[in-house]
Amino acid sequence: MIKVSRVRIISFIIFFIICCVGVRSADNLSNRVPEEKLKLVKILPAKEEERIYFKLSPIIGVDGQDNVYAMLNFESLIFKMDSSGRLLKQIGQFGLGPGDMNIPFLMKIKNDRLFVLDSIGISIFFLDGKFEKKFRVFQFPRGFDIFKDMIVLMEFDSKGSPPFNLYTFDGKKQATFGSLYKLNYKLFKQLDKYMVIHTAHDGKVLCDDNYIYFISYLFGEVFKYDSKGNLIQKKKIEGLDETNNNIIKLNIDRFFISGQSRSKPNKYGSGTGLKASSLFGDAAIHGDRIYLLPASGDYGQILAIDKDRFAVEKKYTYLEDGDSEESFFTSVYLCMKNDSKNGKLSFFISGFNKDDNYIWWYTAGDNVR
Amino acid sequence: MNDIKADEKKSFSITKRYLFFSLLFSACGVCLLLVSYFQYKSSSCEKMMNEAVREGEIKIPAAYQAGRWAIYLVKNANLCCHPLLGYEKIKSSDRTRVAIFVSNDYTDNDIENFKDAFQVPAAHRVARLKDFDLMNLKDICGYKAESQYNILMLLKPDSTVELLRRF
Numbered sequence: 001m002i003k004v005s006r007v008r009i010i011s012f013i014i015f016f017i018i019c020c021v022g023v024r025s026a027d028n029l030s031n032r033v034p035e036e037k038l039k040l041v042k043i044l045p046a047k048e049e050e051r052i053y054f055k056l057s058p059i060i061g062v063d064g065q066d067n068v069y070a071m072l073n074f075e076s077l078i079f080k081m082d083s084s085g086r087l088l089k090q091i092g093q094f095g096l097g098p099g100d101m102n103i104p105f106l107m108k109i110k111n112d113r114l115f116v117l118d119s120i121g122i123s124i125f126f127l128d129g130k131f132e133k134k135f136r137v138f139q140f141p142r143g144f145d146i147f148k149d150m151i152v153l154m155e156f157d158s159k160g161s162p163p164f165n166l167y168t169f170d171g172k173k174q175a176t177f178g179s180l181y182k183l184n185y186k187l188f189k190q191l192d193k194y195m196v197i198h199t200a201h202d203g204k205v206l207c208d209d210n211y212i213y214f215i216s217y218l219f220g221e222v223f224k225y226d227s228k229g230n231l232i233q234k235k236k237i238e239g240l241d242e243t244n245n246n247i248i249k250l251n252i253d254r255f256f257i258s259g260q261s262r263s264k265p266n267k268y269g270s271g272t273g274l275k276a277s278s279l280f281g282d283a284a285i286h287g288d289r290i291y292l293l294p295a296s297g298d299y300g301q302i303l304a305i306d307k308d309r310f311a312v313e314k315k316y317t318y319l320e321d322g323d324s325e326e327s328f329f330t331s332v333y334l335c336m337k338n339d340s341k342n343g344k345l346s347f348f349i350s351g352f353n354k355d356d357n358y359i360w361w362y363t364a365g366d367n368v369r
Numbered sequence: 370m371n372d373i374k375a376d377e378k379k380s381f382s383i384t385k386r387y388l389f390f391s392l393l394f395s396a397c398g399v400c401l402l403l404v405s406y407f408q409y410k411s412s413s414c415e416k417m418m419n420e421a422v423r424e425g426e427i428k429i430p431a432a433y434q435a436g437r438w439a440i441y442l443v444k445n446a447n448l449c450c451h452p453l454l455g456y457e458k459i460k461s462s463d464r465t466r467v468a469i470f471v472s473n474d475y476t477d478n479d480i481e482n483f484k485d486a487f488q489v490p491a492a493h494r495v496a497r498l499k500d501f502d503l504m505n506l507k508d509i510c511g512y513k514a515e516s517q518y519n520i521l522m523l524l525k526p527d528s529t530v531e532l533l534r535r536f
Contacts, residue, residue: 096444171478172481
């Protein structure tokens with residue numbers, strides 16, 4: 001009798017375990033994010049184009065005619081290429097005058113204009129390379145995008161003023177809004193306050209027709225503001241892998257719990273002394289999604305997140321056979337558009353692979369969303 | 370045997386010590402020379418300015434003869450990397466009047482944004498460099514139009530140049 005009841009208990013336990021495992025795997029299956037391997041269209045610049053050479057991974061942009069713009073920040077110039085990778089025009093040069101650039105570090109193409117943020121301010125060019133206007137920036141800029149007919153510039157001062165400033169294209173400040181991470185500067189010994197606030201807000205400003213987004217590269221969060229500057233959503237990105245979640249925990253500890261003190265310079269004698277690990281190398285907005293280019297964890301992939309739920313909806317892989325994670329540097333930039341011929345989603349990624357810096361043009365099966 | 374080894378060690382360490390101290394002294398000497406050279410260079414500029422004022426080569430306009438003045442010539446300034454030298458301190462001093470001359474290519478919006486960023490009080494004059502009435506100082510102190518440097522000049526009430534710094 002006892003033996004029978006023991007057998008029953010054991011079989012019940014086994015059944016229970018099987019049920020648990022089954023539910024769990026079913027749950028995993030339902031949460032599985034669809035993946036797609038991107039198809040390589042071409043590598044830019046064209047092999048026979050000897051006038052273009054990327055000393056570093058260029059910051060990239062694409063216009064409606066499939067022309068690709070590659071900006072080299074140390075050389076302070078932009079190569080405008082056609083879709084075959086042939087040089088159409090060289091825009092800008094190092095300097096302080098009109099049309100010159102001074103270590104540019106961000107570029108946007110919108111409203112048939114090319115917007116360039118450098119260490120002096122924002123320069124606006126027509127797409128044929130003709131200089132239009134420039135205004136100066138006096139705070140510490142982090143990023144910018146074009147929102148309707150305005151420039152949203154994320155910049156910091158030492159007083160902790162709201163970080164987003166809306167400027168007209170003439171540089172007239174129209175509005176100030178937003179509040180991001182509140183830092184306790186006592187946790188950062190011997191570290192420059194500007195450097196701390198700037199590093200803690202490593203991320204990207206993106207705009208669509210209705211909203212302004214800030215994607216935090218350190219804490220994996222998205223801030224969403226409406227056109228009046230009201231914060232309407234702040235949420236952690238769902239569906240990041242374990243490596244990324246561990247990086248987020250580490251960054252939270254470094255910036256909000258333990259803090260940091262000035263560390264020794266690295267072996268090259270440089271470095272801010274501030275430790276921070278970025279989750280993403282770049283981000284882009286297109287259609288209903290925000291696309292993230294991981295710098296760690298999901299490396300070799302592009303994560304597509306929903307613009308409302310901020311959950312990973314799809315993963316695109318771009319590493320070719322024989323490419324290893326090590327063959328790419330993390331300084332890669334992403335740019336998106338719909339192919340003008342077939343409406344398919346196109347991805348432009350710049351980076352270093354094996355021997356040189358290139359721009360890879362990939363296409364996905366997705367049509368315009 | 371051990372004594373010989375100890376002696377060798379001792380003599381070697383004495384030579385090493387001499388070498389170390391001589392290197393240290395020569396490094397200090399080079400540092401001192403460099404410091405005095407730069408001090409001489411900066412003070413010579415101020416001296417030359419004052420001589421030029423005394424000899425009438427430079428005429429300090431009457432507007433700058435009343436009180437102590439801080440004059441900034443700004444090519445490129447921002448809060449993070451090129452702050453205005455000593456501006457916070459000068460701002461808090463009631464006795465120092467301030468005039469800031471920015472590059473001629475600053476638009477009206479740039480000047481407004483500049484004032485906003487640096488919290489320039491209404492009493493401080495901000496104008497373009499073309500309105501600066503002491504422009505001939507550039508010939509004396511090598512302040513060239515194409516250089517990226519900013520300049521701070523402190524004028525005493527007796528129209529002598531107290532300080533002239535590039536930043």
